[in-house]
Amino acid sequence: MNSIARGIGVALLYVIAAPTYVVIALINVIRSAPAARAIRTGIVVCPHCRAENDLDVKATCPRCCRTDYGNRLRCRCGNEASSFDCDHCGTTIDL
Numbered sequence: 001m002n003s004i005a006r007g008i009g010v011a012l013l014y015v016i017a018a019p020t021y022v023v024i025a026l027i028n029v030i031r032s033a034p035a036a037r038a039i040r041t042g043i044v045v046c047p048h049c050r051a052e053n054d055l056d057v058k059a060t061c062p063r064c065c066r067t068d069y070g071n072r073l074r075c076r077c078g079n080e081a082s083s084f085d086c087d088h089c090g091t092t093i094d095l
């Protein structure tokens with residue numbers, strides 16, 4: 001009897017926890033959406049001056065200091081940037 005009650009308790013915990021996992025998964029999707037959109041379109045609009053920043057430009061990697069043409073958010077050394085400076089106003093844009 002006692003183990004049945006414990007089993008029901010554990011099952012109940014899973015039922016309560018399930019929506020929490022769904023919410024966490026949704027938050028992760030929403031958070032990654034701007035970065036995913038930026039990589040798809042190749043353009044990031046500055047939230048301050050509204051200038052369109054191309055991602056496919058000549059940029060220097062902050063880790064290996066390699067300067068090359070290509071996606072400014074990714075480098076051959078494996079470095080992935082989560083922000084960069086706006087070409088127009090210089091404000092750091094977080095992705």
Ligand SMILES: [Zn+2]
Pocket residue numbers: 061062063064065066075076077078079
């Ligand atoms: Zn690099």
Ligand SMILES: [Zn+2]
Pocket residue numbers: 046047048049050051086087088089090091
């Ligand atoms: Zn700007």
